[in-house]
Every structure is written in structure tokens, then in C-alpha cells.
Amino acid sequence: MQMASLATLLKERKDVISLLASNKVKCSITGHEMPPDAAVVTAHLNGKKFKKAMARRGDDMSKYLP
Numbered sequence: 294m295q296m297a298s299l300a301t302l303l304k305e306r307k308d309v310i311s312l313l314a315s316n317k318v319k320c321s322i323t324g325h326e327m328p329p330d331a332a333v334v335t336a337h338l339n340g341k342k343f344k345k346a347m348a349r350r351g352d353d354m355s356k357y358l359p
Contacts, residue, residue, distance in 0.1 A: 299331040302338075310334060322346045 297305070303312055313319050317326045318334050323346050327333045337343055 297331060297335065299329055299334065302331060302334050306338065309338070322350065 299318075303310060303318070309322055310318055310320050312329065313326070316329055318329050319326045320337060320343065323337075323343055325337060325342075327337055
């Protein structure tokens with residue numbers, strides 16, 4: 294299986310990740326910043342923390358307000 298390039302990942306997942314001016318990739322879901330390496334970004338997108346954050350993305354937290 295061939296790994297996608299960083300440019301492809303940024304294009305396909307632009308709703309979740311973006312390239313910062315500091316030459317780092319930032320995940321808008323978890324706030325995680327990582328080096329601009331396709332292997333690192335792919336590992337983050339396939340990781341447990343990211344998947345849990347995506348699952349909680351639409352949860353209504355207003356029921357926990359005082």
C-alpha cells in the first residue's frame with residue numbers, strides 16, 4: 294500500500310488539518326501540531342486520540358452547563 298503525500302492529505306482532509314506559517318501541520322479537532330511529514334500526519338489521523346475526538350465532535354455539551 295502506497296502512502297499518500299502530504300499535499301494529498303492536506304487537500305483531502307482540509308476540513309481537519311491545515312499547514313501553518315510556522316511550517317507545521319495542525320489538526321483542528323485535537324489542536325495537535327506536528328511536523329510536515331506524511332507518515333506523521335497519517336499516524337495522527339489513524340490514531341486513537343483523533344478517532345475519539347471525531348466521535349465526540351457532534352456531542353451536545355450544553356447539558357453539563359450549570
